[in-house]
Amino acid sequence: MEHFSAIQSLCRIGLENGDGRFRKQVERLRDRLTKAGDERDAATLSALLANVTSDVSLAPSNVEVSRSLVVGDELTGNVHPPVDRETSVPLAEILLAPSAGQPSPIFDETLQLAMGALVSEWQNAEALKALGVEPSRSCLFYGPPGTGKTLAALTLAAKLNLPVVNARIDGLVSSFLGTTARNIANLFDFANRYRCVLILDEFDALAKMRDDPHELGELKRVVNTLLQNLDARANKGLTIAITNHEGLLDPAVWRRFQNHVRIGQPDLPTRLEMLRTFLGSLELGDDVIKTLSYVAGPRSGSDLKTFADALRRSLALSGSEATPRAITLATKTLLPRLGIEDSDMGPARLFLVNEPKFIGEVLHADLGIRQDSLAQMFDCSQSKISRWSGEWASDEKTAVRTADA
Ligand SMILES: Nc1ncnc2c1ncn2[C@@H]1O[C@H](COP(=O)(O)OP(=O)(O)O)[C@@H](O)[C@H]1O
Ligand SMILES: [Mg+2]
Structure with a gap:
């Protein structure tokens, strides 16, 4: 394509601003080039799109989340998550660039406002503290499956420029007696050590233990451990829990979260x-x-x-x-x-x-x-x-x- 190098520079500069609409137009241009058989220029744009995603998501944000809101060491690629002692399965996944490869969530206006308010509260924690108001540190997303809850949690973390410790609770529930509570304690210890957003996904998996009478004693222990750990984390970092079945959650656990955001079916x-x-x-x-x-x-x-x-x-x-x-x-x-x-x-x-x-x-x-x-x-x-x-x-x-x- 004529003048492609100038177009390439324009695209690079535009993409670095992170505006989704600009990105979309570059994607369209790339697709049109592909359609027109201009594979080489299309590949150049694809590379630009891929590079700029990781650049933006790893770059320090202009509005860094305050170090008093989220404490701990920096998470790096060298840090390994804790594992289940019996099975050696990792208890969480570490996502340094949580929104990489993820689409932007599409929500109705009310939900967009709710998400925007959370980001703004977490980005302006210092200002809130100066006014004598403690910013909230926890949020529960609930609603039917497939509505973008996990996506929203990852996007929030990326907006705050924080890595994610992503724990799928169903993977944490162990068939070994006593192990589930220990896994939860280990997971929180780990998350508290680093600056991160702790995501507890498929949170209702714990409640399923209620179906098995042999598990009831264990469930009690697990819920207690969870409550203690949520309380202890309350002044360390951000925690987002996600559930498809809010009715199954223990009311005491539900109350531990300062924000409850329902993500329902889209209109x-x-x-x-x-x-x-x-x-x-x-x-x-x-x-x-x-x-x-x-x-x-x-x-x-x-x-x-x-x-x-x-x-x-x-x-x-x-x-x-x-x-x-x-x-x-x-x-x-x-x-x-x-x-x-x-x-x-x-x-x-x-x-x-x-x-x-x-x-x-x-x-x-x-x-x-x-x-x-x-x-x-x-x-x-x-x-x-x-x-x-x-x-x-x-x-x-x-x-x-x-x-x-
Ligand atoms: N609100 C949304 N906006 C954009 N994509 C969505 C939305 N909801 C679901 N999706 C698509 O469905 C996939 C699964 O969504 P996910 O966040 O895992 O749902 P949930 O956690 O609520 O079950 C996402 O990766 C995305 O491709
Ligand atoms: Mg999910």
């Missing part, structure tokens, strides 16, 4: 934004993405990511261009893999078995989808789409009248 605008991001490289028209987000229905970010990846793979394998029609056909073959129940009579089923009704519904869902976009997706004339839309509306009216009668 329709958030799902739309997710699909825009996950399918970004395909450069689909927005009406196609809106239609897909309607088809996919209320699903988690993780499900949408799986769907988007499968769609991209399917197009790549069939060698088709990402035309609206090709997307519709690929989606039809992929939907059953999203785990649609026979009883699910929602948009996904209509999309598969009753196109006229689906089209009527999606046009009346206030997404602002144009009829000509649907005509392309469903390979029919716009007048047919218009007729189906009219028939849907009059069927609805009849249904309402029958219900009223």
Whole structure:
């Protein structure tokens, strides 16, 4: 490409600012170059994208988290996590660049504000202390699986420029009596020694011990150890616990966390934004993405990511261009893999078995989808789409009248 070296410098400078939107444009440029067969320049941009990620996430932040909020030695690549004494399995994973290779989480405005408030509180701990207010040091993320809880915890740590000691509690629960409590104590000792964010993922795994009567004594010991360790850590560092089943948590454990953030299923605008991001490289028209987000229905970010990846793979394998029609056909073959129940009579089923009704519904869902976009997706004339839309509306009216009668 002409003037590529100048473009390369522009990209490097822009990427270093860490603005996600800029990064996205560079990724698009890279994808376009690949499409145009300019493999060499595309590879240069890929290398830039990869380098700048690690540079940014390892570079000291302008607003360093105060050394009084998070104490301890620096974690380096030479430090090894503690292991379970019986099995030698590490009790945690150390992530020096916690957001490397991770996408940015996409949340609705309320959640974004909640996350922003946490970061701001932790970044401004000194100012808070000067005002006589102790900053909080712990947070519990809870909500259904696949909604981005782990991702949010890793991103928070990266925003604060802190490494992560990431413990999956299910891996810590040992079948050897007495070992689980010891593992927990060792894990906290380790985390307290270093400047880090301690992430306790799959936190509800402990509660499962309640199902086994032989484990009850052990569970009591474990919960006590956990409470003592959480209290002892309260003035040492940041702790984020994550659970899919908040109902299973011991209330005393729940109360130990100063913030409780529910990360629920994404709403329709958030799902739309997710699909825009996950399918970004395909450069689909927005009406196609809106239609897909309607088809996919209320699903988690993780499900949408799986769907988007499968769609991209399917197009790549069939060698088709990402035309609206090709997307519709690929989606039809992929939907059953999203785990649609026979009883699910929602948009996904209509999309598969009753196109006229689906089209009527999606046009009346206030997404602002144009009829000509649907005509392309469903390979029919716009007048047919218009007729189906009219028939849907009059069927609805009849249904309402029958219900009223
Ligand atoms: N809110 C979200 N924003 C962006 N990606 C998401 C979101 N939620 C889930 N994902 C995708 O799903 C994957 C799994 O999410 P994860 O954080 O492990 O969910 P959880 O911990 O809530 O079960 C993520 O790596 C990401 O690709
Ligand atoms: Mg998780």
